[in-house]
Amino acid sequence: MSFEKVDLGPVQQFMDDPEVSEIMVNGANKIFIEKYGKKVITPARFNSEEEVKDLVDRMYTTVGKRVDPDVPYADMCLADGTRINAIIPPMCRFGISVTFRKFSKEIVELENLIKNNTLTRKVAEFLIACVKGKVNMIFSGGTSTGKTTLLQLLSIHFSNVERVITIEDAAELKMIQDNYISLETRVPDKEGRGAVTLRDLIRNTLRMAPNRIVIGEVRGAEAIDMLQAMATGHPGTIGVVHANTPKDLLARLETMVLMSGVQLPLWEVRKMIASSVNLVVHMERMRDGSRKVTYVTELRGIDKDEIVTNDLWTYNFEGLDEDGKVLGSLKPTLRYYPQFFHKFTRLGILGDNVFGAEE
Secondary structure (H helix, E strand, O other), X not given: OOHHHOOOHHHHHHHOOOOEEEEEEEOOOOEEEEEOOEEEEOOOOOOOHHHHHXXXXXXXXXXXXXXXXXXXXXXXXXXXXXXXXXEOOOOOOOOOEEEXXXXXXXXXXXXXXXXXOOOOHHHHHHHHHHHHOOOOEEEEEOOOOOHHHXXXXXXXXXXXXXXXXXXXXXXXXXXXXXXEEEEEOEOOOOOOOOOEOXXXXXXXXXXXXXXXXEEXXXXXXXXXXXXXXXXXXXXXXXXEEEOOOHHHHHHHHHHHHHHOOOOOOHHHHHHHHHHHOOEEEEEEEOOOOOEEEEEEEEEEEEEOOEEEEEEEEEEEEEEXXXXXXXXXXXXXXXXXXXXXXXXXXXXXXOOHHHHOOOO
């Protein structure tokens, strides 16, 4: 049975509504949706907790996954990019919780993000050049800030002669390249055997002759494997990390590397990060629900045991208009040209006027 044939019951009407960006089932009696950045409760209901559990079982079975007492929570992803998370009692105290994060069908190219003021045209041109020039990048931000969407749209500019491998907990990214492989982690079976982690997949990927490695979300000890891939002959590696600011991202990376059990002093860990990651693209979700690129930041190296950063663009928040819409702009703020900029000049893929004012 394919997912498209699964009856979603009271949730279906919201899946079909293009204005709904998220659906939140808080037990059988409460279904919330998000529209235009606002979360509101709906009159829709399930008849019972058993009906919710039956829906979860049918959805996850279609992709070979399960949610049960042994695996009380799990992610899955639909063909259209919609991400689903389910968690069951007793971890979820007030009934089964199911969250549907829908993939926007209206955002199909970078031009859509430019028109939405998620980023400017010159920032888009710069990020395309970073993809073509195989710059190691981290996309950071909070939940539902648009990191995966921006990464997905930039991936169109990967060369079609590259072997692209994506590594995710729930396969969300969809690449258009011919030589493309999607890897997904696996939870252990009921006997506790057969688990496959992000670390396992990253290590195996290095034996698969990749030209481009994309890691859907780095949240633990696998950070050191990502950094080692970046530093050992796999330029253009891209990772996604949850963080509140670029500085918070660096602190998280330090912590995650140390979680791997490596016996390194902190300054060595920072040196590893600074020598591996070239660029951080940070995104935030504004109070009006809009998503913005708020920092494009270069990592330049180490000075006095601290990572040196160079903000190339930053978002200036200017207030709210009478309708509550966020006012602001993404402005160039670089102190120095990026150290990797000479690569763009050599390849002829970007001029230095990219850091000037928007036309």
